[in-house]
Amino acid sequence: MTSEQALIQFFKSFGVPAYEENSVPTGENAPEYPYITFSLAIDGFGAETALDASVWTRSTSWSEANDVLKNISDRIGMGGKMLRCDDGAVWLKKGSPFAQPMGDPSDNMIKRNYINLTAEFITAS
Numbered sequence: 001m002t003s004e005q006a007l008i009q010f011f012k013s014f015g016v017p018a019y020e021e022n023s024v025p026t027g028e029n030a031p032e033y034p035y036i037t038f039s040l041a042i043d044g045f046g047a048e049t050a051l052d053a054s055v056w057t058r059s060t061s062w063s064e065a066n067d068v069l070k071n072i073s074d075r076i077g078m079g080g081k082m083l084r085c086d087d088g089a090v091w092l093k094k095g096s097p098f099a100q101p102m103g104d105p106s107d108n109m110i111k112r113n114y115i116n117l118t119a120e121f122i123t124a125s
Contacts, residue, residue: 003090004042006083011038014071033058048120055113065111088123
């Protein structure tokens with residue numbers, strides 16, 4: 001598994017659909033809430049790269065958005081999460097601030113938790 005595949009697998013492991021932010025289906029194929037969007041970046045050995053993700057829900061309450069956020073936070077933990085890949089690992093860590101609640105001006109029912117992450121590539125390539 002490549003480092004990119006390891007990151008994709010991580011974001012898809014929370015029981016809700018997850019999409020790389022440039023590949024979110026639209027129109028008739030648009031995802032139903034909740035879902036996760038995430039950025040992808042790949043770098044060389046020892047490089048730390050900023051990544052972000054968003055948890056999207058549509059509700060009158062922040063409960064579901066915060067539950068998914070907590071699951072992500074718990075999985076990363078205080079010291080980060082090591083994602084194994086073929087040529088080493090990606091060390092996924094919480095950025096600062098870790099998360100920010102956001103809304104959507106077009107729909108006050110949409111709740112979004114914007115997540116800051118850092119990925120350190122401990123890979124051979």
